[in-house]
Amino acid sequence: MLAKEVAMARHATLLIPLFEAFSWFDEGLQTLLREAGWTAVTRPQTMVLIAIGQGIERAVDIARAIGVTRQSVGVTIAEMAAEGLLEMVDDPNDRRAKRVHLSDKGERRREDSRRAMAELTAELERRIGKASVTKLGEALQKDWGPPVAR
Template sequence: MPSIHRPLPHLLSDARRWFEEGLLATLEASGTAPVSAPQLQLFAVLDDPGTTVSELARRMGVTRQTAHQAVHGLIAAGLLEQVPDPASARQRLIRRTPEGRRVHREAVLVLERLEAQLAARIGREAVDALRAALEAPWGEPPGTA
């Protein structure tokens, strides 16, 4: 039977989903307000002093409307707030509330534990090699430069 060589983007997507599902399950078990995977992604790309919705959308690779919906879900959950942008009277910054900062710290610890579990399963050397490959500069995608 021939082996199926899955494309690397599919493997990376599966790996991301493994971390997301572990993080979401752990946060839910701890009583944290339920969040979706897109909301998790938004939370991860948010700067501590605050970030505009447009910049969040760019970082997430989604439309402004999609980012806006994620923001409002997290505001309703008490994890984010909107504040005036001191650099622009027309814009507002999105930032974590005190509860959002607590949940963010908890999420960072959960991700560290998930990485340790992965290292126990596939080996520390494999995890370190994966991290090194993903942190290496890849340059612009072909056809975009």
């Protein structure tokens, strides 16, 4: 494919630049956390942490929020619990279920992640301008409605 065709294909859909933007933040976050002494987490682990940060506590709800199977979320949560980032607690509303919470170690990582995200956002503002970052944030936070279905 010629460079011009590649550029046209890239701009034909928002999915690619949205994914590239997510990857830019995720890779930067991983780098800054590694520099702070943390081990890397996988993208699925990042997505689980984001869901928990939004207040989602049940594995089935986390799976639904990030668009993966309950089984894969269960494996990811188990890995993170083994690393000491998460803990499972009884669900007071359902004796058969557990809720996922950040451990003390997970809370420390979340604080380091927040500082890293603030640093990454400031860097993005330097690179593309504060007004562009503000507009991007506003556009992404609008209610897009449900996914398109036919």
